[in-house]
Amino acid sequence: MKNNLWHILRKELRELFRDKKSLAMMLIIPIFIPLLIIGMSALFEMQMNKNIEEYNKIGITYEMTEEEKALAEEMKIKWVQGTEEELKQKYEQEEINLYITKQDKHYTIYSNASENSTYAKELVETYLNTYKQYLQQQYLQENQMDPNELFDRITIEEEVEEKDNFFVNYIKNYGFLFIIMAITVSATYPSTDTTAGEKERGTLETLLTFPIRSKDIILGKFLGVSISSIITGMISLILSAISLVIAQNKFTIYEGINIMYNPESLVFAVVVILAYSFFISGLCIAIASTSKTFKEAQSALTPLTFISFFPGMVAFMVDISTTPLLSIVPFLNFTMIFTDITNGKIDFVNIVLMLVSTVVYIAIVLTLIMKQYKSENILFSK
Numbered sequence: 001m002k003n004n005l006w007h008i009l010r011k012e013l014r015e016l017f018r019d020k021k022s023l024a025m026m027l028i029i030p031i032f033i034p035l036l037i038i039g040m041s042a043l044f045e046m047q048m049n050k051n052i053e054e055y056n057k058i059g060i061t062y063e064m065t066e067e068e069k070a071l072a073e074e075m076k077i078k079w080v081q082g083t084e085e086e087l088k089q090k091y092e093q094e095e096i097n098l099y100i101t102k103q104d105k106h107y108t109i110y111s112n113a114s115e116n117s118t119y120a121k122e123l124v125e126t127y128l129n130t131y132k133q134y135l136q137q138q139y140l141q142e143n144q145m146d147p148n149e150l151f152d153r154i155t156i157e158e159e160v161e162e163k164d165n166f167f168v169n170y171i172k173n174y175g176f177l178f179i180i181m182a183i184t185v186s187a188t189y190p191s192t193d194t195t196a197g198e199k200e201r202g203t204l205e206t207l208l209t210f211p212i213r214s215k216d217i218i219l220g221k222f223l224g225v226s227i228s229s230i231i232t233g234m235i236s237l238i239l240s241a242i243s244l245v246i247a248q249n250k251f252t253i254y255e256g257i258n259i260m261y262n263p264e265s266l267v268f269a270v271v272v273i274l275a276y277s278f279f280i281s282g283l284c285i286a287i288a289s290t291s292k293t294f295k296e297a298q299s300a301l302t303p304l305t306f307i308s309f310f311p312g313m314v315a316f317m318v319d320i321s322t323t324p325l326l327s328i329v330p331f332l333n334f335t336m337i338f339t340d341i342t343n344g345k346i347d348f349v350n351i352v353l354m355l356v357s358t359v360v361y362i363a364i365v366l367t368l369i370m371k372q373y374k375s376e377n378i379l380f381s382k
């Protein structure tokens with residue numbers, strides 16, 4: 001039995017490494033991980049270090065006081081004076097980033113949701129709040145009251161816990177989502193070729209005539225596809241770690257922050273990648289085995305790419321916490337466990353539940369496939 005299993009596995013690996021498309025899926029797709037991490041880091045850097053000249057053109061409908069002019073100049077605000085109609089027209093023509101109207105002591109800011117307008121709104125709000133504080137202090141001094149005694153009734157001290165910031169969590173978690181997607185894509189082609197592809201070429205019928213148990217055939221094919229998926233996952237993780245090193249040295253948004261995976265996180269990340277690789281390989285073989293042709297199997301497997309990515313993305317966006325129940329939910333559990341690990345939350349109960357449930361799912365899938373291969377219907381499935 002062991003010899004038969006080894007022969008099948010060796011055959012699958014030989015075909016896998018000879019096939020250029022399989023190699024492309026396995027080795028080239030992980031290259032997109034560094035592009036994602038470096039690209040998103042560059043985007044965050046650009047947003048954080050946006051040139052004020054791009055959003056500091058502010059329209060006003062009123063006469064500014066000398067104090068307002070001095071404060072605006074200090075904050076590098078370039079003001080344009082005019083009527084509300086004139087400023088509205090300039091704003092629509094993008095000559096100014098937003099405009100302000102004033103009636104007595106009431107200011108109204110007119111803006112939209114565009115990027116420059118949003119930055120300009122934050123700038124103007126800071127400017128108006130600063131001017132408001134100046135007027136409050138001036139009023140108190142005129143009435144012989146100490147502003148410090150009035151405003152400094154309490155003192156506030158911030159002690160920020162040293163941990164990954166929003167950008168780091170975003171980069172790491174979305175990077176891992178793409179690792180999951182890369183593993184899925186890597187598993188789809190070899191699983192399609194070794195099932196529907198062999199059926200279409202007629203080689204599966206020949207293989208089934210050999211004195212080899214269907215169990216050995218299925219396990220050999222399953223391990224072959226799993227090895228392809230694991231190679232993709234490991235390459236992706238290595239490239240992800242290298243990209244994080246490059247990003248930390250290149251971008252100022254990561255200054256003073258250690259964005260690298262710690263050794264413990266890397267170990268558990270490998271565990272999650274191994275578990276997911278075995279799970280998705282079995283699932284891909286099960287789906288592809290029901291198809292008659294290579295093209296039909298590819299169509300059937302295409303939704304898996306989105307299914308592998310979407311649940312984890314939703315969980316990250318809405319900040320869902322991992323629970324024992326969610327730890328056994330396929331696809332969702334892998335991403336949530338990894339997110340916890342990168343945030344320093346290692347819950348062994350959830351990890352064990354993820355591993356045990358994955359083993360159960362794989363066993364169920366392989367059992368169903370073996371039943372298919374014991375029947376001649378596998379050659380004539382419709």
